[in-house]
Amino acid sequence: MEPPASAIMVPVSGEELRGAARDEAVRSFYEAAGWRACWSAAAERELLETLDRRARHGLDRIDFGARPSSSDSALERELKLTRLALAYASALAYGAVDPSSLHEIYTLPRPAEDVPGELAQAMAEGRAGLWFASLAPDTEEYRHFSTAYLDYSAKAREEARDQLPDGGVIHVGDHDSRIVAIAAQLADNGYLTSEDRLVTERATTGGRAIYTASMKSAVERLQGDYGIAADGVIGPDTFSVLNLRAPDRARALAVAMERRRWMPRSKPATRIDVNIAAARLQYIRDDVVVDERRVVAGRPDRPTPLLSSPIFRLVANPTWTVPKSIQNTELAQVDAAYLQRNNMVLRAGWIVQGAGPGNALGQVKFDMRNGQAIYLHDTSAPALFDRSERHLSHGCVRVEDALGFAQMLASDEGILEQWLTAREVGQEQFVALPREIPVRLLYRSVLVRPSGDIAFRADPYGWSEAVARHLGFTGNGRKSQPAAIDLGP
Structure with missing residues (x-):
C-alpha cells in the first residue's frame, strides 16, 4: 500500500524495521504496510491528539506506552508511534x-478486528x-x-463534600x-423529586429533619437498584451507597464501557439477554425488546458464568438430576425419608427428582447448549422474585x-400447539x-x-474490581453476600 503523496516519511529503511520490530502485532503492521516507515509529522500529531481524547x-x-522524545532516533520514534497506535486501537476495538x-x-464472542492490518x-x-x-x-x-463518565470525572475533581456518618x-x-x-x-440521583426535597428542608427544626414516607419510597427504590433489602430503613448498607461519590460512579462507567468493547459490534x-x-432478562425479537422480567441468578459463591449459549428445546415437566456439587455437599447426609418427601430417588449413584410442582426446575426448563450445565428454568420458589437481591441460585437462571x-417463545416460533400438548402429558417431554x-x-x-x-x-460478584484495576482505578465496589436459600440449580 503506497502512502499518500503528501506524507513526509520518516527516513527509516525496511531493513531497519525488520531487525527492530520484534512484537508480533508490530511485525504484522509493517508486513501489511510493505515494511515501509509510516509516520509523518502530521500522522504523529493526529495520533497524539487522538490519545489525548481517550478520556x-x-x-x-x-x-499506552512511551511517547516519542527529541532524543529518539528516527527508528525509535517510528516504533514508539506504532506501538502507541496499536495499543490504543486494540483497547478501543x-x-x-x-x-x-x-x-x-467466558464464552461470549469477542470482536474479530485485524487491528494491525486495518491500521496500515x-x-x-x-x-x-x-x-x-x-x-x-x-x-x-x-x-x-x-458523556456521563466525563461529567462524573469533572465532578470528581471538584467534589469536596464529606461522607455521611453511618452511625445509627x-x-x-x-x-x-x-x-x-x-x-x-x-x-441529585433522581430518586426524590425537587419538591419533596424542599419539603424536607423546610421542615427542619434545630438542624434535624423528619424522615418522611416520600423519602422512604425514594430510599426503597435506591435499595432495590443496589441489591439491598428494600425496607426503607437507612442502615450501614444504604449509607455505603449514599456515600458513593463521583469518583466511584466514574469508575463504574469506565468499567461499563470496557465491557461493551469486549462485545462484537x-x-x-x-x-435473550x-x-x-x-x-x-430481556427478550429481543427483530431488534425490539418485546419482554422483560426478573430472574434469580447464581449466588456469589456459585456465580452464573458469562456465556453465549442458545436455547435449542423446551422441556415440559422436567426431572432434575442433582449435580454432584450439590449431592456431595448440601445433600450429603440426607436419608430415604428426605428423598421420599421431595419426590427423589437414587439412580445409578445420582439423586433424581421427579417431575411435578415441587421440582426444583419448576414446570419448564429451557435447554441450552454449553458444557457448564447452565440453563434457564422455572422454579418451585416463586416468592424469590419479589426480593431485591436475587443472587440466590447454584448458577442456573430461574425465570419469573x-x-x-415458554408459551411466548413457543408462539413466536410456531410450535405453540406442540408445546401445550407436551405440558398436558404431566411427564417429562x-x-x-x-x-x-x-x-x-x-x-x-x-x-x-x-x-x-x-x-x-451493585457489583454482586465483585467482578468489576479486576476490570477497574486494569483501567487504572482504585477503590471498591459493593459486593453482595446473600445467604443460601434452597437447593435448586
Whole structure:
C-alpha cells in the first residue's frame, strides 16, 4: 500500500524495521504496510491528539506506552508511534483487557478486528483519524456512558463534600441531622423529586429533619437498584451507597464501557439477554425488546458464568438430576425419608427428582447448549422474585413466570400447539425449537434508562474490581453476600 503523496516519511529503511520490530502485532503492521516507515509529522500529531481524547472512553488512566522524545532516533520514534497506535486501537476495538484472563468461564464472542492490518490500510489511505473514531461501539448507550463518565470525572475533581456518618439506623418518622443531606443526594440521583426535597428542608427544626414516607419510597427504590433489602430503613448498607461519590460512579462507567468493547459490534436480531448483575432478562425479537422480567441468578459463591449459549428445546415437566456439587455437599447426609418427601430417588449413584410442582426446575426448563450445565428454568420458589437481591441460585437462571415465557417463545416460533400438548402429558417431554434462540449471559452494573438517565447497580460478584484495576482505578465496589436459600440449580 503506497502512502499518500503528501506524507513526509520518516527516513527509516525496511531493513531497519525488520531487525527492530520484534512484537508480533508490530511485525504484522509493517508486513501489511510493505515494511515501509509510516509516520509523518502530521500522522504523529493526529495520533497524539487522538490519545489525548481517550478520556471519552474511560481510558485516561492507562499508559499506552512511551511517547516519542527529541532524543529518539528516527527508528525509535517510528516504533514508539506504532506501538502507541496499536495499543490504543486494540483497547478501543476489543478492550484494554482480555475478559478470558479475568473469568474462569467466558464464552461470549469477542470482536474479530485485524487491528494491525486495518491500521496500515487506514494510514496508507490517509484516514487514520476516522478509523480510530470508528473502533469503539457506535451506540446510544455507549455515548451516554461516555458523556456521563466525563461529567462524573469533572465532578470528581471538584467534589469536596464529606461522607455521611453511618452511625445509627434511621426509620420513618425519626428526626435526624443527616436527613437533609440524604434528601439532597437522593434528589441529585433522581430518586426524590425537587419538591419533596424542599419539603424536607423546610421542615427542619434545630438542624434535624423528619424522615418522611416520600423519602422512604425514594430510599426503597435506591435499595432495590443496589441489591439491598428494600425496607426503607437507612442502615450501614444504604449509607455505603449514599456515600458513593463521583469518583466511584466514574469508575463504574469506565468499567461499563470496557465491557461493551469486549462485545462484537453486531448482535443477533432475535436473542435473550440476561443481565446477571441486575438479575433481569430481556427478550429481543427483530431488534425490539418485546419482554422483560426478573430472574434469580447464581449466588456469589456459585456465580452464573458469562456465556453465549442458545436455547435449542423446551422441556415440559422436567426431572432434575442433582449435580454432584450439590449431592456431595448440601445433600450429603440426607436419608430415604428426605428423598421420599421431595419426590427423589437414587439412580445409578445420582439423586433424581421427579417431575411435578415441587421440582426444583419448576414446570419448564429451557435447554441450552454449553458444557457448564447452565440453563434457564422455572422454579418451585416463586416468592424469590419479589426480593431485591436475587443472587440466590447454584448458577442456573430461574425465570419469573417461566411458563408464560415458554408459551411466548413457543408462539413466536410456531410450535405453540406442540408445546401445550407436551405440558398436558404431566411427564417429562421435549419440544425442539425450529431454530435455536441465542442467549447471552452478561454482567452489566451500569444501565441507561429509556429516559437516557444512568442507573447504577451493585457489583454482586465483585467482578468489576479486576476490570477497574486494569483501567487504572482504585477503590471498591459493593459486593453482595446473600445467604443460601434452597437447593435448586
